[in-house]
Amino acid sequence: MRxxxxxxxxxxxxxxxxxxxxxxxxxxxxxGCSVMEVSHRSPEFTEVAERAEQDFRDLxxxxxxxKVLFVQGGATGQFSAIPWNLFGGGVKRADxxxxxxxxxxxxxxxxxxxxxxxxxxxxxxxxxxxPAADAWQESDRSAYFHYTPNETIGxxxxxxxxxxxxxxxxxxxxxxxxxxxxxxxFGMIYAGAQKNIGPSGIAVVIVREDLLDRAMSDIPRSLxxxxxxxxxxxxxxxxxxxxxxxxxxxxxxxxxxxxxxxYEQSLKKSGLLYEFLDxxxxxxxxxxxxxxxxxxxxFVLADEQLDARFLNEAEETGLLNLKxxxxxxxxxxxxxxxxxxxxxxALVAFMADFEKRVA
Amino acid sequence: MRxxxxxxxxxxxxxxxxxxxxxxxxxxxxxGCSVMEVSHRSPEFTEVAERAEQDFRDLxxxxxxxKVLFVQGGATGQFSAIPWNLFGGGVKRADxxxxxxxxxxxxxxxxxxxxxxxxxxxxxxxxxxxPAADAWQESDRSAYFHYTPNETIGxxxxxxxxxxxxxxxxxxxxxxxxxxxxxxxFGMIYAGAQKNIGPSGIAVVIVREDLLDRAMSDIPRSLxxxxxxxxxxxxxxxxxxxxxxxxxxxxxxxxxxxxxxxYEQSLKKSGLLYEFLDxxxxxxxxxxxxxxxxxxxxFVLADEQLDARFLNEAEETGLLNLKxxxxxxxxxxxxxxxxxxxxxxALVAFMADFEKRVA
Numbered sequence: 001m002r003x004x005x006x007x008x009x010x011x012x013x014x015x016x017x018x019x020x021x022x023x024x025x026x027x028x029x030x031x032g033c034s035v036m037e038v039s040h041r042s043p044e045f046t047e048v049a050e051r052a053e054q055d056f057r058d059l060x061x062x063x064x065x066x067k068v069l070f071v072q073g074g075a076t077g078q079f080s081a082i083p084w085n086l087f088g089g090g091v092k093r094a095d096x097x098x099x100x101x102x103x104x105x106x107x108x109x110x111x112x113x114x115x116x117x118x119x120x121x122x123x124x125x126x127x128x129x130x131p132a133a134d135a136w137q138e139s140d141r142s143a144y145f146h147y148t149p150n151e152t153i154g155x156x157x158x159x160x161x162x163x164x165x166x167x168x169x170x171x172x173x174x175x176x177x178x179x180x181x182x183x184x185x186f187g188m189i190y191a192g193a194q195k196n197i198g199p200s201g202i203a204v205v206i207v208r209e210d211l212l213d214r215a216m217s218d219i220p221r222s223l224x225x226x227x228x229x230x231x232x233x234x235x236x237x238x239x240x241x242x243x244x245x246x247x248x249x250x251x252x253x254x255x256x257x258x259x260x261x262x263y264e265q266s267l268k269k270s271g272l273l274y275e276f277l278d279x280x281x282x283x284x285x286x287x288x289x290x291x292x293x294x295x296x297x298x299f300v301l302a303d304e305q306l307d308a309r310f311l312n313e314a315e316e317t318g319l320l321n322l323k324x325x326x327x328x329x330x331x332x333x334x335x336x337x338x339x340x341x342x343x344x345x346a347l348v349a350f351m352a353d354f355e356k357r358v359a
Numbered sequence: 360m361r362x363x364x365x366x367x368x369x370x371x372x373x374x375x376x377x378x379x380x381x382x383x384x385x386x387x388x389x390x391g392c393s394v395m396e397v398s399h400r401s402p403e404f405t406e407v408a409e410r411a412e413q414d415f416r417d418l419x420x421x422x423x424x425x426k427v428l429f430v431q432g433g434a435t436g437q438f439s440a441i442p443w444n445l446f447g448g449g450v451k452r453a454d455x456x457x458x459x460x461x462x463x464x465x466x467x468x469x470x471x472x473x474x475x476x477x478x479x480x481x482x483x484x485x486x487x488x489x490p491a492a493d494a495w496q497e498s499d500r501s502a503y504f505h506y507t508p509n510e511t512i513g514x515x516x517x518x519x520x521x522x523x524x525x526x527x528x529x530x531x532x533x534x535x536x537x538x539x540x541x542x543x544x545f546g547m548i549y550a551g552a553q554k555n556i557g558p559s560g561i562a563v564v565i566v567r568e569d570l571l572d573r574a575m576s577d578i579p580r581s582l583x584x585x586x587x588x589x590x591x592x593x594x595x596x597x598x599x600x601x602x603x604x605x606x607x608x609x610x611x612x613x614x615x616x617x618x619x620x621x622y623e624q625s626l627k628k629s630g631l632l633y634e635f636l637d638x639x640x641x642x643x644x645x646x647x648x649x650x651x652x653x654x655x656x657x658f659v660l661a662d663e664q665l666d667a668r669f670l671n672e673a674e675e676t677g678l679l680n681l682k683x684x685x686x687x688x689x690x691x692x693x694x695x696x697x698x699x700x701x702x703x704x705a706l707v708a709f710m711a712d713f714e715k716r717v718a
Binding site: 001002003005007008009010011012013015018019021022025026027031032033034036037038039040041042072073074075076077079080081084109112113192194199200201202218220221222223235236237238239240241242318320321326 | 364366368369370371372378380381384385386390391395397398399400431434438439440443468471472553558559560577581582594595596600601677679680
């Protein structure tokens with residue numbers, strides 16, 4: 001029996017997607033083999049790959065002058081790929097907003113290859129909010145401007161898109177496909193799949209074509225967006241099963257009503273949980289109300305001695321993976337697209353009951 | 360119904376492995392979720408990861424002073440990773456044997472970062488043999504010595520391990536786990552999974568510990584073996600499903616009798632096909648008999664006008680993916696561990712019949 005899974009990533013996948021993958025795992029469309037067992041260059045797989053890209057483009061209304069790449073790895077791989085691909089155009093400086101652990105890792109890696117200007121940071125209040133745009137000091141010349149629209153660990157989400165001079169680069173690993181994106185405001189967007197797209201081991205990159213000529217000369221081949229773009233993301237053997245499964249998720253998303261429906265759903269799900277947290281005397285959210293994530297909801301118990309009991313009882317109730325990230329502790333419920341409203345209703349009911357019993 | 364699949368990669372997987380994966384795809388061991396839907400750092404997945412590593416170590420008798428890494432990507436990723444990890448020790452020169460397309464790609468990437476000395480090449484006879492060791496001119500000082508024990512496209516396999524001064528580095532993507540390896544003769548071994556290990560998107564690296572301190576200073580984090588080794592291959596989110604499936608393949612291999620049994624089996628399977636090719640007046644092998652691969656068997660028809668008909672009829676007979684690589688044409692039967700003897704028997708029977716009908 002499937003349980004409600006609040007894992008931050010690798011995260012829950014839509015049940016209909018898993019069912020289809022299960023059904024055709026040994027014999028894919030009557031071909032007598034698995035989708036994992038055919039060449040990535042075969043007509044059968046090419047169809048899967050192209051359809052996945054087209055569905056993804058449809059879902060996010062991606063204009064033709066943006067390339068979509070399916071690359072190996074996840075966000076961490078792109079932390080290096082970004083400076084390698086964009087510092088070769090004459091400017092080895094970039095602006096970054098520091099909003100927590102993921103932004104921090106991106107900054108650390110970029111600093112190895114050029115100058116990083118941290119234009120804003122929320123470190124002063126333990127990364128519990130998204131900095132406002134008014135106090136920024138953008139660089140005069142910057143290869144790009146990087147931010148993290150949703151911090152998976154801190155549960156902080158930007159409720160606006162920064163308006164900046166340099167090409168805007170965003171790590172959307174944990175909130176992509178959960179709302180419409182004004183793509184033309186961005187130079188490059190990337191997302192590890194394992195939260196809102198598919199299984200781990202694949203990442204999606206959206207990059208404006210004119211940025212493909214700015215790579216540093218000694219960039220490793222496997223990080224090079226231009227090579228990937230020219231080869232249809234098949235310069236090397238791609239993770240075919242992950243690509244296929246991502247494609248099934250895109251089809252499922254379309255059937256659900258696309259990103260607009262996901263956005264409504266995310267407001268409903270996260271709203272239900274935040275309202276409960278704000279009403280509760282026992283549970284609380286550490287995140288600034290204006291920056292609360294629709295995807296990742298960290299919360300704490302008034303008595304952390306009860307953390308272990310809470311987690312045990314939750315698991316017994318069929319509510320999985322509510323433990324907060326090892327770096328911050330507490331709890332975290334991740335409410336990605338594949339997590340149904342019923343899961344949040346069950347969670348809130350359990351929390352209310354728990355509070356009544358221990359308070 | 361499953362058919363016989365001779366794909367060069369992503370290649371056939373053992374049916375019992377796919378069956379187990381299918382069975383537990385939605386509900387893994389009664390946990391109420393898929394193995395794809397749990398954190399890579401969870402105790403459940405840690406157990407999967409550690410068992411896979413231990414089984415792999417057991418299968419190849421890997422000594423304790425070698426690290427085993429599960430990394431993103433495949434051989435192409437490692438073509439860059441090798442010079443980045445080994446050119447930082449003071450010597451930016453490496454020896455390479457050129458035996459065909461994969462060796463060629465490795466050489467091309469390494470040449471971007473240092474001096475490549477091609478000690479031997481089989482280009483003179485269209486990469487149809489593995490060069491003998493007697494004519495080599497090793498460099499006096501070399502960061503490493505690289506070769507490709509099995510060329511997937513050319514179907515050429517070394518029947519010996521080079522004895523060299525520098526740390527020996529080998530791309531074993533297409534013949535790993537098909538025979539015992541004298542690990543201590545090697546500095547580093549790598550293999551993309553999608554032939555003899557698991558699905559595409561993951562690669563296994565075996566590296567001698569003392570080589571982990573030779574990375575160039577600006578190596579991208581995701582290519583750094585030392586960082587991967589120190590983090591148990593979890594500096595970033597690994598491709599968990601591919602890792603899990605690879606682990607199931609290792610368990611299956613152990614149950615089959617390990618690499619010794621696979622070696623016997625590979626001799627039987629490839630022997631059957633080569634004997635047929637050598638007897639036939641219509642089909643032939645373009646590869647030097649002393650260097651014929653046990654894993655990839657290219658062959659040609661006396662009349663290439665019949666290629667398309669051969670492929671069509673083969674497919675109708677349930678023999679899949681026999682088309683040769685687009686760069687060389689002709690046919691190729693890949694006989695990895697998961698391809699059963701019955702598949703080769705069926706192939707040979709079909710070829711004999713085809714020959715009788717068209718000759």
